[in-house]
Amino acid sequence: MSKKLENxxxxxxxxxxxxxDKIIENATKWEFILVFLFVGxxxxxSNASPYFLDYFNMMNTTFNFMEKAIMALPMIFAIMCGxxxxxxxxxxxxxxxxxxxxxxxxxxxxEIVAIGLSVGxxxxxxxxxxxxxxxxxxxxxxxxxxxxxxxxSQAFLEDQAFTDYPESFGYFGQGYAGDSLIPFELVLFLVxxxxxxxxxxxxxxxxxxxxIGNSSTAARFSGVPVNRIRFTNLVLNGLFAGIAAVLLTSxxxxxxxxxxxxxxxxxxxxxxLGGVSISxxxxxxxxxxxxxxxxxxxxxxxxxxxxxxxxxxxTTGFLLIGAVLIPELLNRLxxxxxxxxxxx
Amino acid sequence: xxNKLEKILQNRELNLVFLILILLVVVTMRAPDFxxxxxxERIVNDTAILIMVASGQFLVILTGGIDLSVGAIxxxxxxxxxxxxxxxxEMPVSLILLxxxxxxxxxxxxxxxxxxxxxxxxxxxxxxxxxxxxxLTFTMSNGQWVTAHEMTxxxxxxxxxxxxxIPNLTVWAILIFIIMFYFIxxxxxxxxxxxxxxxxxxxxxxxxxxxxxxxxxxxILGALCGVAGVMWTARYAAAVNETAAGFELxxxxxxxLGGVSMAxxxxxxxxxxxxxLFLGIIxxxxxxxxxxxxxxxAIQGFVVLAAIVANVLMEQRNExxxxxxxxx
Numbered sequence: 001m002s003k004k005l006e007n008x009x010x011x012x013x014x015x016x017x018x019x020x021d022k023i024i025e026n027a028t029k030w031e032f033i034l035v036f037l038f039v040g041x042x043x044x045x046s047n048a049s050p051y052f053l054d055y056f057n058m059m060n061t062t063f064n065f066m067e068k069a070i071m072a073l074p075m076i077f078a079i080m081c082g083x084x085x086x087x088x089x090x091x092x093x094x095x096x097x098x099x100x101x102x103x104x105x106x107x108x109x110x111e112i113v114a115i116g117l118s119v120g121x122x123x124x125x126x127x128x129x130x131x132x133x134x135x136x137x138x139x140x141x142x143x144x145x146x147x148x149x150x151x152x153s154q155a156f157l158e159d160q161a162f163t164d165y166p167e168s169f170g171y172f173g174q175g176y177a178g179d180s181l182i183p184f185e186l187v188l189f190l191v192x193x194x195x196x197x198x199x200x201x202x203x204x205x206x207x208x209x210x211x212i213g214n215s216s217t218a219a220r221f222s223g224v225p226v227n228r229i230r231f232t233n234l235v236l237n238g239l240f241a242g243i244a245a246v247l248l249t250s251x252x253x254x255x256x257x258x259x260x261x262x263x264x265x266x267x268x269x270x271x272x273l274g275g276v277s278i279s280x281x282x283x284x285x286x287x288x289x290x291x292x293x294x295x296x297x298x299x300x301x302x303x304x305x306x307x308x309x310x311x312x313x314x315t316t317g318f319l320l321i322g323a324v325l326i327p328e329l330l331n332r333l334x335x336x337x338x339x340x341x342x343x344x
Numbered sequence: 345x346x347n348k349l350e351k352i353l354q355n356r357e358l359n360l361v362f363l364i365l366i367l368l369v370v371v372t373m374r375a376p377d378f379x380x381x382x383x384x385e386r387i388v389n390d391t392a393i394l395i396m397v398a399s400g401q402f403l404v405i406l407t408g409g410i411d412l413s414v415g416a417i418x419x420x421x422x423x424x425x426x427x428x429x430x431x432x433x434e435m436p437v438s439l440i441l442l443x444x445x446x447x448x449x450x451x452x453x454x455x456x457x458x459x460x461x462x463x464x465x466x467x468x469x470x471x472x473x474x475x476x477x478x479x480l481t482f483t484m485s486n487g488q489w490v491t492a493h494e495m496t497x498x499x500x501x502x503x504x505x506x507x508x509x510i511p512n513l514t515v516w517a518i519l520i521f522i523i524m525f526y527f528i529x530x531x532x533x534x535x536x537x538x539x540x541x542x543x544x545x546x547x548x549x550x551x552x553x554x555x556x557x558x559x560x561x562x563x564i565l566g567a568l569c570g571v572a573g574v575m576w577t578a579r580y581a582a583a584v585n586e587t588a589a590g591f592e593l594x595x596x597x598x599x600x601l602g603g604v605s606m607a608x609x610x611x612x613x614x615x616x617x618x619x620x621l622f623l624g625i626i627x628x629x630x631x632x633x634x635x636x637x638x639x640x641x642a643i644q645g646f647v648v649l650a651a652i653v654a655n656v657l658m659e660q661r662n663e664x665x666x667x668x669x670x671x672x
Contacts, residue, residue: 086593130649134656137607139410140600143593144649151642158638265412269471278467310482317475324464 030275030327034290037319041294045301052301059181063173063251065296066185067092067244068263072270073196074236076288079268079276080213081230083131083138088241089263090149091123095245097153100162100255109169116249117242123149124238128231138234146264154257162255173251185247189292192243197285205229213281270295273320295319356603359658360618363651364625371629378632385511391624392517393572393579395617397591398598399524400565402616405599406541407558408608409466413455414569415591416477419584421448422573423481426490426583429499437498444574445567451477452566456559466558474592482585492581503579513575520568525613537561541608598623601651603659622651 046053071088078085099116107115123145130141175184200206211219212226220226249255272278273295274288295316302312372378397414404411425444428435451473458469492500503513510518528534539547540557548554577583602619604611626647630640 130653134653135660136652136656137600137605139596139606140652141649143597143600144645144652146593147641147645148649149645151640151645155636155639155642158636265471265474272468272471278465308482310479310487313475314479314483317472317479320468320472320475321458321462321464324468325458325462328463 030323031284031287031290033323033326034273034275034287034294038290038294038297041298041301045297045304049301049304051304056181057300058297059183059186061300062186062189062296063183064300065292066183066189067248067251067260068266069189069270069292069296070192070247071237071240071244071263071267072274072288072292073192073285074233074240075267075271076196076200076274076276076283076285077209077233078138078230078237079271079278080209080281080283081233082213082216082279083230083233084268084278085127085138085142085234085237086264086268087123087127087142087145087149088237088244088267089260090146091120091238091241092245092248092260092263093153093257094123094149095119095242096249096255096259097157097162097257099245099249100165101156103165103169104162109166112165112169113172113246116246117239120238120240120242120245121235122238123241124235127238128234131234132227132231138230150257150261153255157255157257163253165250165253169250170253171250173247173249185251188243188247192240193285193289200285205232209233210281213277215281269316269320273323275323356655356659357612357615357618359655360602360615360622360651363654364618364622367622367625367629367647371625371633374633375629378629383628383632385514387624387628388517388621389511389514390628391620392513393575394591394594394598394620394624395517396520396568396575397565397572398595398602398616398620399521399613400561400568401592401595402599402602402604402611402613403524403528403537403561404466404565405596405604405606406537406608406611407561408541408544409459409558409561410596410606411455411466411470411562411565412592413451413470413474413477414565414595415588416474416481417448417451417566417569418573418576418591419587419589420451420477420481420484420573421445421570422577422587423485423490423583423585425574426495426499426577427485429496430490430494433496437496437502440499441502441571441574445570448570448573449563449567452569453559453563455566456562459562460555460559466562478585478589481587485583485585487585489585490577490583495578495581500578500581503575513579516571516575520571521613521617528613533557533560538609541610543609594623597648601648601655603655623648 042053051057071092075085075088095116098119099112102112102115127138127141127145130136130145131138172184176182177184177187200209208219208224208229211222211224212229216226244260248260252259270291271283271288274283274291276283276288298315298319299312302315368379377383397418401411401414421444424447425440428443429437429440455466455469455473458464458473459466462469501512503511503516505512507515528537536547536552536557537560539550539552540554544554573587576587598619599611599616600606600619601622602611602615602617604616623644626644627640630643631637635643
């Protein structure tokens with residue numbers, strides 16, 4: 001009885017809180033800040049440049065960031081479980097190398113794609129086995145495989161490049177969906193994001209990922225197959241790096257050993273900016289999708305206004321820190337206000 | 345006797361020494377002059393910067409954090425020091441060195457403040473500042489390089505001079521190693537770092553301030569990066585915007601090889617130094633044994649992975665032994 005009364009009182013307390021409190025409470029939600037920033041970016045750049053809010057431009061610039069965005073999707077799962085994969089860009093390079101090799105030996109488009117994807121999966125299995133089988137931290141394993149995978153493609157390619165791909169292979173990275181102006185890469189990203197979002201938020205697999213993120217010991221004791229899920233996450237990272245390899249190789253039509261250098265950090269930046277907590281258990285797919293388009297259009301807009309590449313990098317850095325710092329500061333402000341109210 | 349042997353096998357650092365010896369034997373079999381004094385001196389000198397920075401990274405990892413911005417701090421402080429040297433050639437190099445260290449310390453303190461007082465997780469902070477510092481390096485230099493003929497000879501001699509027949513750079517690394525060793529082993533603040541990494545809550549209850557410790561470790565790492573920045577630009581006689589790109593991963597690899605737990609709280613400085621030396625030997629050995637430079641990256645990755653796996657397997661075997669010993 002008294003418990004019920006307390007509950008009622010609490011709900012009333014929340015309802016009674018002022019408008020300012022409500023705004024602060026919502027504004028401290030990460031996704032809200034991201035959406036707010038995204039709208040701000042769109043408004044600012046469409047005023048600053050007449051070429052920004054052009055349907056054709058807005059569609060075509062997605063070519064520049066869709067591959068990284070696709071690699072960010074499974075990274076959400078890995079980071080949420082407390083793992084990380086810093087070898088995905090090297091996996092992409094290795095997979096691209098395998099596709100180039102297959103193509104130079106006369107393979108057709110379906111075979112090339114199949115080889116690219118399976119090399120990605122194999123790389124993921126390799127990482128996953130070392131991480132879960134031998135219990136080595138993921139960052140240590142993927143630090144080594146980062147050099148190993150890229151090194152293999154470098155050892156075979158030396159300073160050469162594969163540039164000979166069948167014409168139909170170009171569709172994945174350059175084509176549009178049907179007769180529309182929507183790039184195939186964008187459609188594929190949205191479909192994959194939908195699938196991964198469904199898995200994360202609507203299936204038991206996703207619930208288990210959250211459970212591992214909150215406490216892997218508690219998850220194990222409640223019967224979650226922790227190692228199997230962490231293994232699957234790393235394999236997914238490999239598979240998606242393979243998908244990104246197909247798209248990127250098809251888009252630029254060539255394979256060099258230095259393909260996509262540094263993209264692992266960029267994919268991780270997207271995930272972290274999207275609000276996925278590196279200490280595990282927090283985050284959702286929506287935040288990451290907003291972060292993808294926020295960063296993508298920010299870079300596009302800054303490019304239109306002739307900002308240098310370096311100032312874009314600085315902005316990304318500040319965004320990353322600001323996106324965590326602002327909610328934290330707002331929270332402290334809220335706590336202070338609460339304290340003052342209590343004292344009054 | 346048997347007990348002693350087992351104890352030696354249980355020592356992580358000695359395991360690494362064995363691995364290094366095996367590596368040396370393999371290399372000397374193909375290139376007998378690899379172990380000549382001159383070459384050994386070169387290997388140590390090449391590894392000196394990695395040893396300095398890795399020992400700072402070690403402190404950060406001990407607290408359970410990570411610093412991805414070390415390469416960018418090295419680039420920024422190196423560029424700042426070289427530009428001061430370029431525009432004030434008369435300024436004594438000791439002052440410039442001090443200036444470089446101060447710049448590095450300031451950047452490290454910024455990281456530390458974000459982590460300790462802004463409560464931003466270390467990975468996010470340093471992923472962000474990695475971009476910010478690298479971008480600021482570019483902005484400061486306006487994309488220009490400082491090349492050998494724009495530096496004074498005195499500046500370039502900072503790492504190259506010799507003290508008691510040993511190159512200055514190596515002397516610096518040894519000095520830093522001794523200071524850090526003393527700091528970690530024998531001072532209160534050094535022990536507090538282990539306490540925080542081992543169990544934050546327990547450390548809090550015995551009065552260790554997590555904020556102060558994490559601010560401290562990032563600042564120390566920043567100062568070491570400042571030294572490294574001056575040394576790097578002076579040694580290679582060029583300050584470019586891409587200085588030390590990717591170096592953070594090498595420092596982390598040295599720690600991981602040295603048996604430092606990424607979760608924090610365990611590891612030893614000697615292990616980190618051995619890990620760094622191991623990486624240095626691989627880097628120097630590959631050209632000596634006549635391997636194409638194109639193979640270098642793959643072999644380095646393979647050897648690092650193999651060493652990590654070997655280290656873990658030995659450790660797991662030892663744990664089993666300890667457990668079965670207890671049961672008896």
